[in-house]
Amino acid sequence: MAKVKTQFAIVRLLDKVLDKKTADQIGNSIIDGIKDSVSKGLSPVRGEGRFKKYAMLRDNDPRKYPAYEKGKNVNPVNLKLTGELLDNLTHRVEKKGKAEALIVGIDKNASERVKAIAEAHNDGTLERNNVPKRKFIPNENGQKFITSIERKLVSLYEKRINDIIKKSNKS
Protein backbone atom coordinates (compact mmCIF):
# COMPACT_ATOMS: atom_id res chain seq x y z
CA MET A 1 0.00 0.00 0.00
CA ALA A 2 1.39 3.44 -0.95
CA LYS A 3 2.59 5.50 2.03
CA VAL A 4 0.37 8.46 2.83
CA LYS A 5 2.02 11.83 2.13
CA THR A 6 2.33 14.20 5.05
CA GLN A 7 0.63 17.46 4.11
CA PHE A 8 2.75 20.56 4.64
CA ALA A 9 3.65 23.95 3.16
CA ILE A 10 7.07 25.62 3.08
CA VAL A 11 6.23 29.09 4.29
CA ARG A 12 9.47 31.07 4.41
CA LEU A 13 13.22 30.54 4.42
CA LEU A 14 14.92 31.71 7.59
CA ASP A 15 17.59 34.40 7.44
CA LYS A 16 19.12 37.10 9.67
CA VAL A 17 15.80 38.91 9.86
CA LEU A 18 13.45 35.93 9.96
CA ASP A 19 15.06 34.24 12.94
CA LYS A 20 13.78 31.20 14.85
CA LYS A 21 11.78 33.29 17.33
CA THR A 22 9.97 35.18 14.55
CA ALA A 23 9.49 31.93 12.63
CA ASP A 24 7.84 30.47 15.74
CA GLN A 25 5.48 33.46 15.98
CA ILE A 26 4.67 33.22 12.28
CA GLY A 27 4.09 29.49 12.54
CA ASN A 28 1.65 29.95 15.43
CA SER A 29 -0.12 32.77 13.60
CA ILE A 30 -0.58 30.62 10.50
CA ILE A 31 -2.00 27.73 12.51
CA ASP A 32 -4.42 30.10 14.27
CA GLY A 33 -5.38 31.52 10.88
CA ILE A 34 -5.96 28.06 9.37
CA LYS A 35 -8.13 26.99 12.32
CA ASP A 36 -10.13 30.24 12.29
CA SER A 37 -10.79 30.11 8.56
CA VAL A 38 -11.61 26.38 8.53
CA SER A 39 -13.99 26.77 11.48
CA LYS A 40 -16.09 29.06 9.29
CA GLY A 41 -16.06 26.84 6.24
CA LEU A 42 -13.56 28.99 4.34
CA SER A 43 -10.43 27.45 2.83
CA PRO A 44 -7.27 29.15 4.12
CA VAL A 45 -5.72 28.57 0.68
CA ARG A 46 -5.97 31.42 -1.81
CA GLY A 47 -8.34 30.81 -4.70
CA GLU A 48 -10.13 27.84 -3.10
CA GLY A 49 -13.08 29.75 -1.60
CA ARG A 50 -15.62 28.18 0.72
CA PHE A 51 -15.45 24.42 1.27
CA LYS A 52 -17.87 22.23 -0.71
CA LYS A 53 -20.88 21.18 1.31
CA TYR A 54 -21.13 17.88 3.12
CA ALA A 55 -22.97 15.15 1.20
CA MET A 56 -26.24 15.55 3.10
CA LEU A 57 -26.74 19.04 1.65
CA ARG A 58 -24.72 18.60 -1.54
CA ASP A 59 -26.72 15.56 -2.63
CA ASN A 60 -29.91 16.64 -0.83
CA ASP A 61 -29.99 13.27 0.92
CA PRO A 62 -30.83 13.21 4.66
CA ARG A 63 -29.12 9.82 5.08
CA LYS A 64 -25.71 10.99 3.95
CA TYR A 65 -22.80 12.48 5.94
CA PRO A 66 -22.99 13.83 8.58
CA ALA A 67 -26.46 12.39 9.27
CA TYR A 68 -25.07 9.35 11.09
CA GLU A 69 -22.49 11.29 13.15
CA LYS A 70 -24.13 12.27 16.42
CA GLY A 71 -23.46 15.88 17.38
CA LYS A 72 -21.92 16.84 14.02
CA ASN A 73 -23.52 19.87 12.38
CA VAL A 74 -24.33 20.01 8.70
CA ASN A 75 -22.55 23.35 8.36
CA PRO A 76 -20.25 25.17 8.48
CA VAL A 77 -18.01 22.64 6.76
CA ASN A 78 -15.22 22.75 9.34
CA LEU A 79 -13.25 19.51 8.77
CA LYS A 80 -13.91 18.60 12.39
CA LEU A 81 -15.33 15.36 13.70
CA THR A 82 -13.09 14.28 16.57
CA GLY A 83 -10.74 17.27 16.27
CA GLU A 84 -7.66 15.10 15.69
CA LEU A 85 -6.94 16.52 12.22
CA LEU A 86 -6.63 20.15 13.29
CA ASP A 87 -5.01 19.17 16.61
CA ASN A 88 -2.17 17.71 14.55
CA LEU A 89 -1.40 20.98 12.76
CA THR A 90 2.06 22.09 13.68
CA HIS A 91 5.02 24.15 12.55
CA ARG A 92 8.72 23.41 12.60
CA VAL A 93 12.01 24.61 11.17
CA GLU A 94 13.65 22.15 8.79
CA LYS A 95 16.79 22.10 6.72
CA LYS A 96 16.04 22.61 3.03
CA GLY A 97 19.35 22.32 1.18
CA LYS A 98 21.74 24.87 2.65
CA ALA A 99 18.94 26.95 4.19
CA GLU A 100 16.45 26.45 7.01
CA ALA A 101 12.76 26.77 6.25
CA LEU A 102 9.60 27.30 8.25
CA ILE A 103 7.23 24.43 7.52
CA VAL A 104 3.54 24.40 8.48
CA GLY A 105 1.39 21.34 8.16
CA ILE A 106 0.43 18.02 9.68
CA ASP A 107 2.84 16.73 12.31
CA LYS A 108 5.12 14.14 10.68
CA ASN A 109 4.65 12.01 13.81
CA ALA A 110 0.86 12.04 13.44
CA SER A 111 -0.83 8.66 13.03
CA GLU A 112 -1.24 7.20 9.54
CA ARG A 113 -4.98 7.64 10.02
CA VAL A 114 -4.64 11.42 10.57
CA LYS A 115 -2.24 11.73 7.63
CA ALA A 116 -4.71 9.83 5.43
CA ILE A 117 -7.59 12.10 6.47
CA ALA A 118 -5.43 15.18 5.77
CA GLU A 119 -4.46 13.85 2.33
CA ALA A 120 -8.07 12.98 1.52
CA HIS A 121 -9.19 16.54 2.27
CA ASN A 122 -6.19 18.42 0.91
CA ASP A 123 -5.54 16.47 -2.29
CA GLY A 124 -9.07 15.17 -2.81
CA THR A 125 -7.93 11.56 -2.98
CA LEU A 126 -11.45 10.38 -2.18
CA GLU A 127 -13.28 12.32 -4.91
CA ARG A 128 -14.28 8.97 -6.42
CA ASN A 129 -15.94 8.13 -3.08
CA ASN A 130 -17.88 11.37 -3.17
CA VAL A 131 -15.51 13.12 -0.72
CA PRO A 132 -14.57 16.44 -2.36
CA LYS A 133 -11.21 18.19 -2.16
CA ARG A 134 -11.21 20.70 0.70
CA LYS A 135 -7.78 22.27 0.67
CA PHE A 136 -6.49 23.61 3.99
CA ILE A 137 -2.72 23.58 3.35
CA PRO A 138 -1.21 25.22 0.23
CA ASN A 139 1.04 22.34 -0.77
CA GLU A 140 1.06 22.79 -4.55
CA ASN A 141 3.55 24.92 -6.48
CA GLY A 142 2.65 28.59 -6.38
CA GLN A 143 -0.14 28.20 -3.83
CA LYS A 144 -0.39 30.66 -0.98
CA PHE A 145 -2.44 31.25 2.12
CA ILE A 146 -5.38 33.66 1.91
CA THR A 147 -4.58 37.37 2.09
CA SER A 148 -6.00 37.64 5.63
CA ILE A 149 -3.42 35.10 6.88
CA GLU A 150 -0.54 36.52 4.80
CA ARG A 151 -1.17 40.05 6.11
CA LYS A 152 -0.70 38.84 9.71
CA LEU A 153 2.68 37.44 8.74
CA VAL A 154 3.61 40.78 7.18
CA SER A 155 2.66 42.49 10.44
CA LEU A 156 4.87 40.08 12.45
CA TYR A 157 7.73 40.78 10.06
CA GLU A 158 7.26 44.51 10.65
CA LYS A 159 7.41 43.91 14.44
CA ARG A 160 10.68 42.00 13.98
CA ILE A 161 12.18 44.90 11.99
CA ASN A 162 11.09 47.30 14.73
CA ASP A 163 12.90 45.10 17.28
CA ILE A 164 16.05 45.12 15.14
CA ILE A 165 15.92 48.92 14.89
CA LYS A 166 15.43 49.34 18.67
CA LYS A 167 18.33 47.00 19.48
CA SER A 168 20.71 48.60 17.01
CA ASN A 169 19.86 52.15 18.11
CA LYS A 170 20.40 51.24 21.81
CA SER A 171 23.93 49.91 21.21
Added chain:
Amino acid sequence: MGQVMPIRVKKSKITKNSISSELDFLSDVQAPKEVKENIKNEVGNYLLEQTLLHVGEANSPVDGENFPKLSNNYRKFKEESRRPGIANLEFSGDMLDAVSVKPTGQGIEIGIFNNSKEASKADGHNNFSGSSELPKRRFLPQEGQGYKNSIEAEVNKIINDAIAGSETIPRSKLAEIQTKADMWRYLGLIFPNFSRAEIKGSIKRSSELSKLFIEFNLLRFLE
Protein backbone atom coordinates in the same frame (compact mmCIF):
# COMPACT_ATOMS: atom_id res chain seq x y z
CA MET B 1 -0.34 64.08 2.04
CA GLY B 2 -0.40 60.28 2.23
CA GLN B 3 -2.01 57.65 0.07
CA VAL B 4 -4.45 56.80 2.87
CA MET B 5 -8.02 57.08 1.69
CA PRO B 6 -11.06 55.45 3.23
CA ILE B 7 -12.89 52.86 1.20
CA ARG B 8 -15.73 54.85 -0.31
CA VAL B 9 -18.97 53.13 -1.24
CA LYS B 10 -19.54 54.66 -4.64
CA LYS B 11 -22.88 52.96 -5.12
CA SER B 12 -24.93 50.24 -3.46
CA LYS B 13 -27.08 48.39 -5.97
CA ILE B 14 -30.11 46.13 -5.84
CA THR B 15 -31.76 44.57 -8.87
CA LYS B 16 -33.86 41.46 -9.41
CA ASN B 17 -30.71 39.38 -9.92
CA SER B 18 -27.95 41.12 -8.01
CA ILE B 19 -27.05 42.98 -4.84
CA SER B 20 -23.71 44.71 -4.49
CA SER B 21 -21.58 47.53 -3.16
CA GLU B 22 -19.28 49.29 -5.61
CA LEU B 23 -16.18 50.38 -3.69
CA ASP B 24 -13.70 53.06 -4.65
CA PHE B 25 -10.27 53.00 -3.04
CA LEU B 26 -8.04 53.95 -5.98
CA SER B 27 -9.31 57.21 -7.47
CA ASP B 28 -6.92 59.30 -5.32
CA VAL B 29 -4.03 56.83 -5.59
CA GLN B 30 -1.09 57.53 -7.89
CA ALA B 31 0.26 54.27 -9.30
CA PRO B 32 0.87 52.56 -12.67
CA LYS B 33 -2.06 50.66 -14.20
CA GLU B 34 -0.63 47.19 -13.56
CA VAL B 35 -0.01 48.04 -9.89
CA LYS B 36 -3.61 49.22 -9.55
CA GLU B 37 -4.85 45.95 -11.09
CA ASN B 38 -2.74 44.00 -8.58
CA ILE B 39 -4.16 46.12 -5.74
CA LYS B 40 -7.75 45.45 -6.86
CA ASN B 41 -7.01 41.72 -6.76
CA GLU B 42 -5.41 41.80 -3.30
CA VAL B 43 -7.97 44.13 -1.73
CA GLY B 44 -10.84 42.26 -3.38
CA ASN B 45 -9.62 38.95 -1.94
CA TYR B 46 -9.09 40.54 1.47
CA LEU B 47 -12.54 42.15 1.66
CA LEU B 48 -14.29 38.95 0.55
CA GLU B 49 -12.36 36.93 3.14
CA GLN B 50 -13.05 39.44 5.91
CA THR B 51 -16.74 39.47 5.02
CA LEU B 52 -16.97 35.67 5.27
CA LEU B 53 -14.81 35.51 8.41
CA HIS B 54 -16.85 38.18 10.22
CA VAL B 55 -20.20 36.71 9.17
CA GLY B 56 -18.95 33.28 10.24
CA GLU B 57 -18.81 34.53 13.80
CA ALA B 58 -22.14 36.36 13.56
CA ASN B 59 -20.44 39.76 13.24
CA SER B 60 -20.76 42.46 10.61
CA PRO B 61 -17.67 43.68 8.74
CA VAL B 62 -19.47 47.03 8.28
CA ASP B 63 -18.60 49.87 10.64
CA GLY B 64 -21.39 50.67 13.07
CA GLU B 65 -23.37 47.52 12.26
CA ASN B 66 -23.93 44.42 14.34
CA PHE B 67 -25.98 41.25 13.91
CA PRO B 68 -28.96 40.92 16.24
CA LYS B 69 -29.15 37.48 17.84
CA LEU B 70 -31.55 34.91 16.41
CA SER B 71 -35.01 34.71 17.92
CA ASN B 72 -35.38 31.84 20.40
CA ASN B 73 -37.72 30.00 18.06
CA TYR B 74 -35.45 30.28 15.04
CA ARG B 75 -32.36 29.43 17.10
CA LYS B 76 -34.06 26.21 18.30
CA PHE B 77 -35.14 25.41 14.75
CA LYS B 78 -31.58 25.89 13.49
CA GLU B 79 -30.10 23.71 16.23
CA GLU B 80 -32.68 20.97 15.60
CA SER B 81 -31.69 21.18 11.93
CA ARG B 82 -28.07 20.54 12.95
CA ARG B 83 -26.77 24.05 12.42
CA PRO B 84 -25.18 26.35 15.02
CA GLY B 85 -27.77 28.54 16.77
CA ILE B 86 -26.02 31.80 15.86
CA ALA B 87 -26.75 34.50 13.28
CA ASN B 88 -24.03 33.39 10.85
CA LEU B 89 -26.36 33.80 7.85
CA GLU B 90 -25.88 30.16 6.87
CA PHE B 91 -28.65 27.60 6.54
CA SER B 92 -28.08 25.96 3.16
CA GLY B 93 -24.82 27.87 2.63
CA ASP B 94 -25.90 28.90 -0.88
CA MET B 95 -26.03 32.63 -0.17
CA LEU B 96 -22.51 32.84 1.25
CA ASP B 97 -21.23 30.58 -1.55
CA ALA B 98 -22.60 33.14 -4.01
CA VAL B 99 -20.78 36.20 -2.60
CA SER B 100 -17.97 37.28 -4.90
CA VAL B 101 -15.95 40.29 -6.04
CA LYS B 102 -15.18 41.79 -9.40
CA PRO B 103 -12.78 44.60 -10.39
CA THR B 104 -14.11 48.01 -11.42
CA GLY B 105 -12.44 51.15 -12.72
CA GLN B 106 -11.32 52.46 -9.34
CA GLY B 107 -11.77 49.52 -7.03
CA ILE B 108 -14.03 46.49 -6.78
CA GLU B 109 -17.67 45.52 -6.54
CA ILE B 110 -18.60 42.99 -3.85
CA GLY B 111 -21.91 41.19 -3.69
CA ILE B 112 -24.03 38.56 -5.36
CA PHE B 113 -24.36 38.73 -9.12
CA ASN B 114 -26.74 37.09 -11.61
CA ASN B 115 -28.45 34.97 -8.98
CA SER B 116 -31.93 36.16 -8.16
CA LYS B 117 -32.58 33.61 -5.39
CA GLU B 118 -29.43 34.36 -3.41
CA ALA B 119 -29.53 38.11 -4.13
CA SER B 120 -33.02 38.19 -2.71
CA LYS B 121 -31.87 36.37 0.46
CA ALA B 122 -28.96 38.77 0.79
CA ASP B 123 -31.27 41.75 0.48
CA GLY B 124 -33.36 40.22 3.24
CA HIS B 125 -30.32 40.70 5.50
CA ASN B 126 -28.83 43.89 4.02
CA ASN B 127 -32.10 45.64 3.12
CA PHE B 128 -30.78 47.73 0.24
CA SER B 129 -34.30 47.64 -1.20
CA GLY B 130 -35.87 49.07 1.94
CA SER B 131 -38.56 46.43 1.85
CA SER B 132 -37.03 43.67 4.01
CA GLU B 133 -38.88 42.83 7.21
CA LEU B 134 -36.05 40.75 8.64
CA PRO B 135 -33.72 42.04 11.36
CA LYS B 136 -30.95 43.94 9.61
CA ARG B 137 -27.71 41.95 9.43
CA ARG B 138 -25.70 43.95 6.97
CA PHE B 139 -22.58 42.42 5.48
CA LEU B 140 -22.32 44.78 2.49
CA PRO B 141 -21.79 48.51 3.18
CA GLN B 142 -24.21 51.05 1.76
CA GLU B 143 -23.39 54.62 0.62
CA GLY B 144 -22.13 56.61 3.58
CA GLN B 145 -20.90 53.49 5.35
CA GLY B 146 -17.48 51.95 5.56
CA TYR B 147 -15.79 48.84 6.81
CA LYS B 148 -14.61 48.37 10.40
CA ASN B 149 -11.48 50.34 11.26
CA SER B 150 -9.21 47.30 11.38
CA ILE B 151 -10.29 46.28 7.87
CA GLU B 152 -9.87 49.80 6.44
CA ALA B 153 -6.43 50.13 8.07
CA GLU B 154 -5.26 46.87 6.53
CA VAL B 155 -6.59 47.83 3.09
CA ASN B 156 -4.55 51.03 3.25
CA LYS B 157 -1.44 49.01 4.13
CA ILE B 158 -2.11 46.62 1.23
CA ILE B 159 -2.33 49.58 -1.16
CA ASN B 160 0.82 51.28 0.16
CA ASP B 161 2.81 48.03 0.23
CA ALA B 162 1.86 47.25 -3.37
CA ILE B 163 3.03 50.68 -4.51
CA ALA B 164 6.24 50.50 -2.47
CA GLY B 165 6.92 47.00 -3.81
CA SER B 166 6.67 48.19 -7.38
CA GLU B 167 9.37 50.87 -6.98
CA THR B 168 12.98 50.07 -7.83
CA ILE B 169 15.40 51.74 -5.46
CA PRO B 170 18.92 51.67 -7.00
CA ARG B 171 21.58 50.31 -4.65
CA SER B 172 23.94 53.07 -5.80
CA LYS B 173 21.50 55.69 -4.48
CA LEU B 174 21.23 53.99 -1.09
CA ALA B 175 25.03 53.77 -0.88
CA GLU B 176 25.25 57.57 -1.19
CA ILE B 177 22.93 58.26 1.76
CA GLN B 178 24.87 59.34 4.84
CA THR B 179 22.31 61.05 7.09
CA LYS B 180 18.69 60.77 8.10
CA ALA B 181 17.95 64.02 6.28
CA ASP B 182 19.55 62.61 3.06
CA MET B 183 17.38 59.53 3.39
CA TRP B 184 14.12 61.41 3.83
CA ARG B 185 15.00 63.77 0.98
CA TYR B 186 15.51 60.78 -1.31
CA LEU B 187 12.52 58.75 -0.12
CA GLY B 188 10.30 61.82 -0.46
CA LEU B 189 11.17 61.87 -4.18
CA ILE B 190 10.54 58.12 -4.64
CA PHE B 191 7.25 58.14 -2.69
CA PRO B 192 5.88 61.69 -3.18
CA ASN B 193 2.35 60.76 -2.14
CA PHE B 194 3.26 58.86 1.05
CA SER B 195 3.50 60.30 4.54
CA ARG B 196 6.69 59.46 6.48
CA ALA B 197 4.76 56.98 8.63
CA GLU B 198 3.51 55.24 5.48
CA ILE B 199 7.02 55.08 4.01
CA LYS B 200 8.42 53.63 7.26
CA GLY B 201 5.66 51.04 7.47
CA SER B 202 5.96 49.89 3.86
CA ILE B 203 9.73 49.53 4.09
CA LYS B 204 9.50 47.59 7.35
CA ARG B 205 6.85 45.26 5.94
CA SER B 206 8.81 44.52 2.78
CA SER B 207 11.38 41.74 3.08
CA GLU B 208 13.22 43.08 0.01
CA LEU B 209 13.30 46.75 1.02
CA SER B 210 14.10 46.12 4.68
CA LYS B 211 17.05 43.90 3.75
CA LEU B 212 18.39 46.61 1.42
CA PHE B 213 18.13 49.13 4.25
CA ILE B 214 19.93 46.72 6.60
CA GLU B 215 22.70 46.20 4.02
CA PHE B 216 23.32 49.95 3.70
CA ASN B 217 22.94 50.58 7.45
CA LEU B 218 19.90 52.81 6.92
CA LEU B 219 17.38 50.94 9.05
CA ARG B 220 18.47 52.97 12.10
CA PHE B 221 17.01 56.09 10.46
CA LEU B 222 13.54 54.53 10.35
CA GLU B 223 12.95 54.61 14.10
